[in-house]
Amino acid sequence: MRMPISKQRNKHIQHVLVEAAKLAPRQCHELALIDEKEMQRGNRNLATLAVARKIVAYLLAVERRQQDFVPTEEFGGTAAA
Numbered sequence: 001m002r003m004p005i006s007k008q009r010n011k012h013i014q015h016v017l018v019e020a021a022k023l024a025p026r027q028c029h030e031l032a033l034i035d036e037k038e039m040q041r042g043n044r045n046l047a048t049l050a051v052a053r054k055i056v057a058y059l060l061a062v063e064r065r066q067q068d069f070v071p072t073e074e075f076g077g078t079a080a081a
Contacts (some may be wrong), residue, residue: 005049005064031055 005014025032031051038047062069 017052017055018048020055024051024055058076 012066023029025035031054033056035051038050041047058069
């Protein structure tokens with residue numbers, strides 16, 4: 001279950017994440033699928049937010065594992081995030 005976006009946030013990071021989420025579906029097939037799924041529900045802003053949340057999940061996983069990020073296309077497997 002997704003929680004609402006916190007009001008105690010860094011607005012600069014939020015701005016960068018939203019801009020990245022608008023461009024990311026063009027580069028990453030997995031993020032494009034998330035974007036398309038949310039767009040079918042009819043709200044462009046919620047689709048962008050869903051992609052931004054997935055990007056944050058990727059960033060947190062990279063931080064936790066202390067490893068470089070390897071996109072699914074290069075890894076050849078399925079994403080486990």
